[in-house]
Amino acid sequence: xxxxxxxxxxxxxxxxxxxxxxxxxxxxxxxxxxxxxxxxxxxxxxxxxxxxxxxxxxxxxxxxxxxxxxxxxxxxxxxxxxxxxxxxxxxxxxxxxxxxxxxxxxxxxxxxxxxxxxxxxxxxxxxxxxxxxxxxxxxxxxxxxxxxxxxxxxxxxxxxxxxxxxxxxxxxxxxxxxxxxxxxxxxxxxxxxxxxxxxxxxxxxxxxxxxxxxxxxxxxxxxxxxxxxxxxxxxxxxxxxxxxxxxxxxxxxxxxxxxxxxxxxxxxxxxxxxxxxxxxxxxxxxxxxxxxxxxxxxxxxxxxxxxxxxxxxxxxxxxxxxxxxxxxxxxxxxxxxxxxxxxxxxxxxx
Amino acid sequence: xxxxxxxxxxxxxxxxxxxxxxxxxxxxxxxxxxxxxxxxxxxxxxxxxxxxxxxxxxxxxxxxxxxxxxxxxxxxxxxxxxxxxxxxxxxxxxxxxxxxxxxxxxxxxxxxxxxxxxxxxxxxxxxxxxxxxxxxxxxxxxxxxxxxxxxxxxxxxxxxxxxxxxxxxxxxxxxxxxxxxxxxxxxxxxxxxxxxxxxxxxxxxxxxxxxxxxxxxxxxxxxxxxxxxxxxxxxxxxxxxxxxxxxxxxxxxxxxxxxxxxxxxxxxxxxxxxxxxxxxxxxxxxxxxxxxx
Numbered sequence: 228x229x230x231x232x233x234x235x236x237x238x239x240x241x242x243x244x245x246x247x248x249x250x251x252x253x254x255x256x257x258x259x260x261x262x263x264x265x266x267x268x269x270x271x272x273x274x275x276x277x278x279x280x281x282x283x284x285x286x287x288x289x290x291x292x293x294x295x296x297x298x299x300x301x302x303x304x305x306x307x308x309x310x311x312x313x314x315x316x317x318x319x320x321x322x323x324x325x326x327x328x329x330x331x332x333x334x335x336x337x338x339x340x341x342x343x344x345x346x347x348x349x350x351x352x353x354x355x356x357x358x359x360x361x362x363x364x365x366x367x368x369x370x371x372x373x374x375x376x377x378x379x380x381x382x383x384x385x386x387x388x389x390x391x392x393x394x395x396x397x398x399x400x401x402x403x404x405x406x407x408x409x410x411x412x413x414x415x416x417x418x419x420x421x422x423x424x425x426x427x428x429x430x431x432x433x434x435x436x437x438x439x440x441x442x443x444x445x446x447x448x449x450x451x452x453x454x455x456x457x458x459x460x461x462x463x464x465x466x467x468x469x470x471x472x473x474x475x476x477x478x479x480x481x482x483x484x485x486x487x488x489x490x491x492x493x494x495x496x497x498x499x500x501x502x503x504x505x506x507x508x509x510x511x512x513x514x515x516x517x518x519x520x521x522x523x524x525x526x527x528x529x530x531x532x533x534x535x536x537x538x539x540x541x542x543x544x545x546x547x548x549x550x551x552x553x554x555x556x557x558x559x560x561x562x563x564x565x566x567x568x569x570x571x572x573x574x575x576x577x
Numbered sequence: 578x579x580x581x582x583x584x585x586x587x588x589x590x591x592x593x594x595x596x597x598x599x600x601x602x603x604x605x606x607x608x609x610x611x612x613x614x615x616x617x618x619x620x621x622x623x624x625x626x627x628x629x630x631x632x633x634x635x636x637x638x639x640x641x642x643x644x645x646x647x648x649x650x651x652x653x654x655x656x657x658x659x660x661x662x663x664x665x666x667x668x669x670x671x672x673x674x675x676x677x678x679x680x681x682x683x684x685x686x687x688x689x690x691x692x693x694x695x696x697x698x699x700x701x702x703x704x705x706x707x708x709x710x711x712x713x714x715x716x717x718x719x720x721x722x723x724x725x726x727x728x729x730x731x732x733x734x735x736x737x738x739x740x741x742x743x744x745x746x747x748x749x750x751x752x753x754x755x756x757x758x759x760x761x762x763x764x765x766x767x768x769x770x771x772x773x774x775x776x777x778x779x780x781x782x783x784x785x786x787x788x789x790x791x792x793x794x795x796x797x798x799x800x801x802x803x804x805x806x807x808x809x810x811x812x813x814x815x816x817x818x819x820x821x822x823x824x825x826x827x828x829x830x831x832x833x834x835x836x837x838x839x840x841x842x843x844x845x846x847x848x849x850x851x852x853x854x855x856x857x858x859x860x861x862x863x864x865x866x867x868x869x870x
Contacts, residue, residue: 279776301780303776304778305776306776307776309772313769315774315791326774327778327779330778331778371773378778384776
């Protein structure tokens with residue numbers, strides 16, 4: 228059986244509501260694909276269509292080259308880990324992990340070894356005899372991962388697996404998941420999350436979803452540096468989106484002509500300029516914009532300044548300032564021409 | 578209410594005191610006792626005193642020996658126990674299956690059925706028996722249809738007057754008492770667990786056996802012991818089916834006391850019946866406490 232997942236025009240409706248709108252997406256064998264989007268964007272529905280818990284109204288779902296659209300979940304051979312762990316409370320850790328092996332009629336003699344392997348891999352071998360209620364949230368999630376991996380799936384579905392954990396545990400588990408993937412290079416992983424840090428850290432590619440549709444898909448670097456849509460630009464990295472009018476050379480924003488790459492855009496048309504807050508500097512420089520400070524947030528190592536330029540707020544993340552500037556202070560901010568990306572209005576977001 | 582100076586309002590703790598079971602400050606102060614008097618008095622008059630009378634009556638010389646050694650008592654005890662155990666087993670099986678369907682198989686009207694279960698619990702037990710009489714009684718619908726079809730004046734359905742009729746009526750009436758705690762338990766169950774089991778390769782039958790059933794055990798035990806106690810004491814159903822050969826302990830009390838005016842014997846049977854059901858009730862409380870009910 229080959230690995231990889233393919234959505235072929237998958238549409239899911241709930242009583243007249245389209246919750247997933249003709250999704251076309253391919254997860255390559257061994258690839259980690261993050262489905263990133265706000266709640267209600269259709270990302271979990273897409274994952275559940277792969278698992279077999281929702282039946283598409285139209286379209287096909289493939290695991291490897293097998294069309295699984297009509298198969299019940301128990302015949303799909305996938306591993307799944309969800310936010311709330313979903314361990315069986317009455318079974319010990321080892322029996323939780325063995326559950327899938329017994330269900331799939333793995334020979335009795337093989338089961339203890341495979342349970343031990345899976346627990347070893349997730350660092351839970353010492354807890355085999357415990358009950359789930361005797362474990363912390365992070366440990367329970369490790370057991371859930373071990374249980375999913377024990378059946379040696381070609382496809383692993385992770386549905387917000389770290390959302391129930393606190394921030395510190397989350398970053399530890401993120402590293403753990405990355406390590407697991409290095410140890411299991413053939414397993415395709417579909418990782419549903421609303422957290423861009425998880426997606427950027429773990430994914431080979433990110434599919435950005437919004438309002439039941441795929442908005443954008445690409446490598447994390449690609450999406451971050453060259454977002455194609457306003458939604459991607461703001462959802463991934465919370466970029467500045469400045470409405471500009473395209474000129475012969477550069478683009479005009481609030482009466483200032485900015486030196487930015489405009490290749491391909493028709494002069495005179497309106498477009499959106501995307502600039503990452505951490506690439507906006509304080510003080511004079513290229514593409515200088517003047518305005519008043521509308522709000523200041525201290526974030527430890529950085530200050531976030533909201534600078535009112537005309538009727539717009541430009542966000543700038545600057546290294547921590549010795550003195551917090553007063554609200555209303557007149558300041559100049561700037562950004563390098565190559566740090567700006569021009570988004571043609573409405574590209575790809577229907 | 579004006580502050581009475583004594584009683585409930587005085588049960589204040591020192592600020593910051595941590596209440597524990599063994600905390601001496603948590604002991605009921607003597608001033609509270611007068612408040613307990615009225616309910617205890619009512620209880621004593623309407624319940625404890627008559628109960629004591631029953632027990633005293635049963636202690637008549639030779640009454641226990643005579644009753645316990647009589648075949649009619651032993652028959653009644655046996656009938657009571659097997660009917661109660663069989664009814665309970667039937668209720669558990671039927672209740673589990675029905676609750677499974679209502680809880681996990683989405684069907685139109687499922688919520689309404691679940692609500693109806695609650696209403697059903699408030700029905701008197703004889704109502705079910707009456708309904709069964711209309712259906713399967715000697716002049717009931719089923720026999721009527723048979724008579725119309727074949728001309729045979731006596732229909733084939735005569736089981737209502739046998740222990741099987743009582744069993745059917747008890748299972749019909751008491752099954753919802755098993756379903757109620759089961760539905761509560763099922764509603765607490767995470768669908769994510771069922772989905773996880775399914776994605777791990779478990780077919781529905783395995784999920785029922787290995788995921789749902791173990792989690793339903795406390796609810797089954799609680800519902801089952803409740804039904805067992807209620808079946809042991811059931812009088813209305815046995816009386817209404819008119820099953821002549823079916824004498825249970827409550828029926829025996831009735832016939833000894835009312836028909837034979839043998840109060841001593843009736844009281845002995847009653848004491849045995851009370852002991853049996855109180856014992857089971859204690860068991861039920863233990864089980865349901867474990868189930869968190």
